[in-house]
Amino acid sequence: MAEEAPVVVEVARAEVRAMADDVTAVGSLVSNESVVLRPEVAGRISRIAFKDGERIRRGDVLVELDAAVQRAERQQARANLTLAEANFRRSEDLFARKFVSQSGRDNARAELDVARAGVALAQARLEQTLIRAPFDGVAGIRSVSPGDYVKDGDALINLEDIARLKVDFRLPELYLDRVKPGQELELASDVLPGDSFAARVDAIDPLVDAQGRAVRLRASLANPDGRLRPGVFVRVRLILAERPAVLVVPETALVPAPGNVQFVYRVMDGKAQRVDVRTGMRRETVVEIVGGLDAGMEVVTAGQLKLRDGAPVTVLRGTAPDAG
Numbered sequence: 301m302a303e304e305a306p307v308v309v310e311v312a313r314a315e316v317r318a319m320a321d322d323v324t325a326v327g328s329l330v331s332n333e334s335v336v337l338r339p340e341v342a343g344r345i346s347r348i349a350f351k352d353g354e355r356i357r358r359g360d361v362l363v364e365l366d367a368a369v370q371r372a373e374r375q376q377a378r379a380n381l382t383l384a385e386a387n388f389r390r391s392e393d394l395f396a397r398k399f400v401s402q403s404g405r406d407n408a409r410a411e412l413d414v415a416r417a418g419v420a421l422a423q424a425r426l427e428q429t430l431i432r433a434p435f436d437g438v439a440g441i442r443s444v445s446p447g448d449y450v451k452d453g454d455a456l457i458n459l460e461d462i463a464r465l466k467v468d469f470r471l472p473e474l475y476l477d478r479v480k481p482g483q484e485l486e487l488a489s490d491v492l493p494g495d496s497f498a499a500r501v502d503a504i505d506p507l508v509d510a511q512g513r514a515v516r517l518r519a520s521l522a523n524p525d526g527r528l529r530p531g532v533f534v535r536v537r538l539i540l541a542e543r544p545a546v547l548v549v550p551e552t553a554l555v556p557a558p559g560n561v562q563f564v565y566r567v568m569d570g571k572a573q574r575v576d577v578r579t580g581m582r583r584e585t586v587v588e589i590v591g592g593l594d595a596g597m598e599v600v601t602a603g604q605l606k607l608r609d610g611a612p613v614t615v616l617r618g619t620a621p622d623a624g
Contacts, residue, residue, distance in 0.1 A: 306612040309603035311567055312550050314593045319546040319583060320539045327469030331530045332520070333435050333461040339365060340428045342451045345444060352441045356433045356459060363431040363444075363456055370429055374422035377415070384408075384415035437461040438526075460530060465523045467499060469536045470514040478540050479504060485519055485538040489528065497521055497528065501538070548586040553599040554579070564593070565600040565607050567615060572600060574609040 343365035350362050391408035394400040440458035444450065467487060471479065481504065487497040499521035508515050519536075521528075553564045554577075562579055565572040580588030593599070598615075600607065607613070 304612060306614040307603055307606045308616055309600045309613045310616050311598045312553065312601045314547055314549045314589060314595055314597045314599060316545050316547055316595045318544045319581065319588065321541040321543060322537050322539045323471060323475060325469040325471055325536045327467045327534055327536050329528055329530050329532045329534060330466045330468060331460040331462055332464040332466060335434060336458045337362065337431050337456045338453050339431060339450055340452055343429060344449045345446050348446055350439050352439060354439050356437055356439050358433055358435050360433045361430050362433055365429040367426055367429040370426040374426055377418040377422040381415040381419050384412040388412045431456060433459055435461055462523055462526055462530060464520055465528055465530065467519050467534060467536065468516060470516050473508050473513045473515055476515050479517060483538060485536055487521065487534045487536060489532055489534045491532050492527060547589045547593065547595055549589055549599050550601050551585055551587050552601045554587060555604050565604055567598040567600060567613055570612055572607045572611045572613050
């Protein structure tokens with residue numbers, strides 16, 4: 301009987317490497333802070349003090365409404381205050397000389413307090429004609445012009461803080477016990493292909509969506525250069541745990557079999573030995589081996605279709621890298 305010809309195969313060694321236990325999702329970026337500025341009072345726009353897309357500092361005046369009436373009211377309130385102060389001083393002097401009763405003195409003091417409140421009220425109404433930035437950010441594109449009459453509550457301009465961004469995404473509820481604030485994640489977007497961005501989980505919604513059986517998470521990331529923008533669609537990779545020692549082999553080493561069984565051919569003493577394996581996570585071109593192999597064992601990565609258990613093999617060296 302002719303001796304069986306050896307099968308030429310390629311091999312790689314099972315190796316131990318660090319692997320992250322992670323989960324993927326999709327989400328959308330949102331501004332760290334976002335607001336549509338609206339006037340509290342109706343009026344005519346007298347000045348627009350910013351350019352579309354300009355960086356704005358907190359407290360900067362962005363829009364001024366015509367304030368002629370409010371300035372007149374403040375002037376009137378200040379005049380009333382001056383008069384009330386003079387009356388109160390006169391009342392104090394007369395009270396000291398017993399020419400005015402305690403009641404008259406109290407009335408003068410009350411009129412002074414009312415006058416002071418009137419000045420504060422007039423000043424507050426004047427301030428309402430100045431639309432200020434509530435935080436640092438970037439101005440949007442305005443849809444109003446000087447001379448426009450706006451009502452209280454009308455949208456004037458949006459302001460976005462994009463120096464930091466937030467990303468909202470959802471995970472199945474089965475991960476609820478494995479996620480926590482502070483975990484790291486990676487973001488990728490088709491807007492910037494090939495780039496990845498580091499983020500960190502800030503909050504986990506205490507309410508699980510009863511319909512989708514999912515939990516909502518919010519993470520944040522620095523965006524100092526403004527390369528990313530709110531509304532961008534991103535892919536999220538959340539790192540649940542880092543495992544320093546995971547046994548892996550190339551995916552090409554796995555051979556499926558009926559009954560949801562997977563095996564590899566181990567090369568030992570010039571022969572192929574079938575070894576059933578239990579697999580875990582898959583990453584890029586390698587798969588985790590939970591049971592059946594030890595580190596350093598050689599497994600066939602090419603040529604399995606011609607193999608059977610116990611068949612002689614010839615290893616083609618230098619053509620196939622290790623799992624790493």
